[in-house]
Amino acid sequence: MQASSTGDPVSDPEPARTPRRRFLQWLSGLGAAMAAVLVGYPSLRAFFWPTRAKVAPEHWVKVVDDVALVDIGAPVRIDFVELANDSWVETRVLNSVWVYTEDGEHFKAYNGHCTHLGCGYIYDKDKKHFACPCHHGVFDVKTGAVLGGPPPRPLDELELQVKDAEIHVKYQDFRLGISERIES
Amino acid sequence: MTRLTRWLDERVDLTGLRRALLDRPVPSGLTWWHTLGSATLAVFLVQLVTGIVLATYYAPSPDHAYDSIRFIDRQVTSGALLRGIHHWGASAMVVLVLAHMVRVFTWGAYKYPREINWTLGVGLLFLVLAFGFTGYLLPWDQKAYWATEVGTNIAGVTPVVGNAVARLLRGGAQLGAATLTRFFALHVLVFPTLLVGLVLLHVALVIRQGIAARPWALEATKDPITGQLKDAPPRTSESGYPQFYRAAYAAEKTGGVRFWPDIIVKDVGVSLAVIGIIVLLALRFGAGLEAPADPTDRAYIPRPEWYFLPFFQLLKLVPGTWESAIATGVPLLLVIVLLALPFVDRRSARSLQRRPVARLALVGLLAVSSMLFGAAVQDAPKKAPEVGRVLSSQERAGRALFLRQQCNTCHAVAGLGGGRVEEDAPDLTEIGLKHSPAWLHSFIEDPSRFHLTSKMPTYGPPTLTHQEIEEIAQYLTSLRGVPAAVVPPKQPEYHDTFPAVASPKEKP
Numbered sequence: 248m249q250a251s252s253t254g255d256p257v258s259d260p261e262p263a264r265t266p267r268r269r270f271l272q273w274l275s276g277l278g279a280a281m282a283a284v285l286v287g288y289p290s291l292r293a294f295f296w297p298t299r300a301k302v303a304p305e306h307w308v309k310v311v312d313d314v315a316l317v318d319i320g321a322p323v324r325i326d327f328v329e330l331a332n333d334s335w336v337e338t339r340v341l342n343s344v345w346v347y348t349e350d351g352e353h354f355k356a357y358n359g360h361c362t363h364l365g366c367g368y369i370y371d372k373d374k375k376h377f378a379c380p381c382h383h384g385v386f387d388v389k390t391g392a393v394l395g396g397p398p399p400r401p402l403d404e405l406e407l408q409v410k411d412a413e414i415h416v417k418y419q420d421f422r423l424g425i426s427e428r429i430e431s
Numbered sequence: 432m433t434r435l436t437r438w439l440d441e442r443v444d445l446t447g448l449r450r451a452l453l454d455r456p457v458p459s460g461l462t463w464w465h466t467l468g469s470a471t472l473a474v475f476l477v478q479l480v481t482g483i484v485l486a487t488y489y490a491p492s493p494d495h496a497y498d499s500i501r502f503i504d505r506q507v508t509s510g511a512l513l514r515g516i517h518h519w520g521a522s523a524m525v526v527l528v529l530a531h532m533v534r535v536f537t538w539g540a541y542k543y544p545r546e547i548n549w550t551l552g553v554g555l556l557f558l559v560l561a562f563g564f565t566g567y568l569l570p571w572d573q574k575a576y577w578a579t580e581v582g583t584n585i586a587g588v589t590p591v592v593g594n595a596v597a598r599l600l601r602g603g604a605q606l607g608a609a610t611l612t613r614f615f616a617l618h619v620l621v622f623p624t625l626l627v628g629l630v631l632l633h634v635a636l637v638i639r640q641g642i643a644a645r646p647w648a649l650e651a652t653k654d655p656i657t658g659q660l661k662d663a664p665p666r667t668s669e670s671g672y673p674q675f676y677r678a679a680y681a682a683e684k685t686g687g688v689r690f691w692p693d694i695i696v697k698d699v700g701v702s703l704a705v706i707g708i709i710v711l712l713a714l715r716f717g718a719g720l721e722a723p724a725d726p727t728d729r730a731y732i733p734r735p736e737w738y739f740l741p742f743f744q745l746l747k748l749v750p751g752t753w754e755s756a757i758a759t760g761v762p763l764l765l766v767i768v769l770l771a772l773p774f775v776d777r778r779s780a781r782s783l784q785r786r787p788v789a790r791l792a793l794v795g796l797l798a799v800s801s802m803l804f805g806a807a808v809q810d811a812p813k814k815a816p817e818v819g820r821v822l823s824s825q826e827r828a829g830r831a832l833f834l835r836q837q838c839n840t841c842h843a844v845a846g847l848g849g850g851r852v853e854e855d856a857p858d859l860t861e862i863g864l865k866h867s868p869a870w871l872h873s874f875i876e877d878p879s880r881f882h883l884t885s886k887m888p889t890y891g892p893p894t895l896t897h898q899e900i901e902e903i904a905q906y907l908t909s910l911r912g913v914p915a916a917v918v919p920p921k922q923p924e925y926h927d928t929f930p931a932v933a934s935p936k937e938k939p
Contacts, residue, residue: 271692278699282706286477286516289509290484296508332893334506335490335498 302420302431303331310344311414314351322347322370322377322388324359343367344405344416345377347388356416357391358403365423377402399426449691451638457694458644459686465642465694466701467531472630473702474523477709478562481517482619489569491615493608496571497723504720505898515713521566523709524559525738532556536793539781540643543667543676546773548636551629553769558626563736565618568611573827576724577733579614580606585746589759606726642694644683646781652679663779672779722827734811741803744810822909829906832899836890844910855886863911863923870927871904872897 310325317323322345331340343359357377361368366381376394377386384396391402406417420431440446488507490499503510532552535541541549568579583606587597602609651660652675663679664672688694725731735743742761749757776789783790822830833839841856843849849856862871875895878885890900911923 268692271696275692275696275699278696278703282473282699282703285703285706285710286480289512289516290480292509293484293503293507293513294487296506296510299508300506334488335495335502 305417305419305430307408307415308342308344308418309413310356310416311346313412314348314354314409314414315412317346317348317351317354317414319348319351321372322357324370326359342418344418345370345402346407346414346416349389354407354409354414355389355391356405356407356414358405358418358420360403360420360423361398362400362402362421362423363396363398399424400428403428453691453695455638455641455690456684456686457642457688457690458648458680458683459688460645460648460683461642461688461694463697463701464530464534466698467527467534468637469695469698470702470705471524471527471531472634473698474520474527474705474709475626475630477706478517478520478524479623481513481520482623484513485517486619489615491569491612493571493611493724496569496611497720500570500572500720504717505896511717512710512713514718515716516709517566518718519709519712519716521563522737523705525563527705528556528559533793533797535643536789537783538643539646539783539786539789541773542776542779542781543672544640545636545643548633548640549773550770551633551636553766555626555629555633556769557766558622558629560738562618562622562626563738565614565622567736568614569618570718570720571611571724572721573724573728573731574719574721574733576606576726577731578735579610581733582735582739583610585758588755590755593755593759641680641684642690644680646783648683649676649679649781650779650785652682665779667777667779719824721824722831725831737804740807741800744803744807747810823905825902826906826909829902829904832895832903833906836895836903838903841887859907859910861910861912863908865923865925866907867923867925867927868901868904868908870925870929871907872900873929875900875903 308327308329310327311317324343324345326341326343328339328341331338333340345357345359346354347357348354359367361379361381361384363379363382363384366379368377368379368384368386370376370388371378376388378384379386379396379398382397384398385394386392386398386402387394391404393399393401403419403421405419408415422429422431436445485503488499488503488510490496500514503514505511507513535549535552564579564582568575583597583600586600587593589596598604600610600613601607602613649663651662653660661675663675666672667676734740745761746754746758778786780786783793839848841849843858843860845860849858866874874881876891876897877889878887879889888894890903895903
């Protein structure tokens with residue numbers, strides 16, 4: 248705190264560092280900080296709300312009306328449209344699952360998103376594996392295991408129930424690009 | 432100084448900055464009233480911060496504006512509080528700007544050499560009012576829609592250019608989608624830019640010219656040698672006045688009071704108190720949200736925000752043929768008078784005791800505005816009745832939801848709607864006599880709790896939130912038969928039974 252003189256001692260004397268002056272400076276800082284917190288705290292909470300907002304919960308979806316419709320030995324992709332709350336807009340979203348069976352009795356269902364960065368993968372009929380067109384991730388059809396490319400974990404297998412010849416799947420999305428399977 | 436501050440100081444001259452902005456001697460005798468300008472600036476910063484966060488969630492379209500505001504109120508953490516702060520902050524801005532203006536006027540601080548800063552201040556006053564007017568529309572509820580309808584119609588009665596002005600405001604011939612985007616753009620892009628620019632100029636001039644000194648100290652100076660009092664030249668336009676002013680003003684700054692921290696600590700204290708009050712009001716009363724805008728609801732009686740009430744009341748007192756002249760003449764006259772004031776009033780007298788005309792004008796203006804304001808409050812309209820009685824805002828919201836969820840395709844109310852999809856759905860005209868709001872809420876949430884065979888879908892979350900279901904339940908409770916003109920409404924007798932435990936629905 249070195250104030251150089253401007254040569255006008257009447258209008259611009261050097262401020263003394265009195266305790267009173269320092270107390271008032273400290274008080275001003277405290278008041279300003281309190282005002283900033285009073286408004287800044289709710290503002291930041293609201294701004295960062297998306298980091299804590301709830302996502303659509305897991306839910307059961309009927310994906311196949313009759314198990315007889317599922318090809319044996321080759322996976323089928325089943326698309327379904329659902330109503331969803333997109334913030335303040337009620338909207339329709341398209342989700343897909345791949346259903347696979349070897350014997351027509353035991354079924355497997357995989358979430359339709361590649362575990363790398365969420366692209367929709369396809370079934371390569373010639374090579375008999377799943378292939379993701381985005382970054383060339385390759386998955387095994389029977390287990391969902393990664394056969395090649397960047398995906399960090401196997402395909403997300405979904406819980407599945409067969410009831411009265413209908414196939415129901417507990418649909419759920421997981422966080423992408425990481426090796427652990429964590430709900431998004 | 433720490434090493435870091437010394438390093439910075441060598442490069443950006445922090446010391447010079449501090450001396451130019453903070454370590455300034457200020458005149459003696461500054462009052463608590465002198466904190467109003469800084470308090471206005473503080474509240475503007477509050478508006479800026481809360482406004483930016485609100486804008487991240489707001490959709491300026493008639494299809495989504497109302498829903499996005501509801502989303503802010505109900506989903507976003509602290510969202511309702513932020514809306515409340517922004518709402519009450521707007522009122523605080525108007526109060527503070529007006530009070531600041533009155534203080535400057537009574538101290539004669541608009542006179543030499545601060546004429547230009549006064550006109551910048553007048554610009555800021557009208558900018559703050561324009562902020563209020565455009566912000567009022569954004570929630571797109573009934574209040575917003577109808578107040579803007581009337582407001583833009585007032586602009587429309589301006590002679591000659593009225594139609595063009597109204598269309599320019601609305602972005603078309605009618606109030607609608609283009610009005611909302613236009614008001615939004617003005618509110619968040621144009622006005623803030625203008626305001627920041629004007630505020631910077633306004634504050635820069637305060638720093639350049641210093642805070643105005645006590646009025647009486649600028650009316651006479653004491654000669655430092657002879658000790659004799661020397662009166663100011665009678666008019667500021669006289670050639671000797673600037674020299675007199677400089678001497679008198681410099682003498683006032685020798686009291687040892689410094690801007691930092693002597694004045695700033697008061698500024699911060701008052702700003703903190705004002706912000707505290709705004710937050711308390713926001714917590715207690717929120718910002719309010721009426722039913723969604725309904726352009727077909729001709730029964731709605733619009734009211735402007737409180738600071739436009741005196742003007743609103745004035746228009747009620749004016750016969751039709753004078754309307755156009757008053758509606759545009761009064762605001763125009765106000766602008767002209769305020770802008771011209773420092774250039775017309777060039778007498779050097781600054782104390783209110785020595786300015787009888789100013790005293791009269793101030794008292795007269797305050798009296799007329801308060802009388803008009805009082806009359807407007809007394810004259811608050813009784814709402815038009817809806818099916819025999821005034822619905823609360825919660826019930827109105829419930830009615831809007833009832834229609835939007837298309838409950839009326841199955842259920843009839845007072846002979847309207849019903850029977851289109853499900854013929855067995857009961858008529859709801861007297862539902863409020865049969866069931867309590869709590870029962871209705873529970874039923875709407877999941878009808879199978881009460882009637883296993885009910886064909887009504889479940890409306891519990893996520894289809895509707897509990898607050899929305901409660902609004903519908905409240906609306907249904909208000910349905911107590913079609914009232915005959917004079918028969919008082921019947922009182923309900925509930926015979927509700929609730930299932931012991933409401934079982935969650937089985938999932939496959």
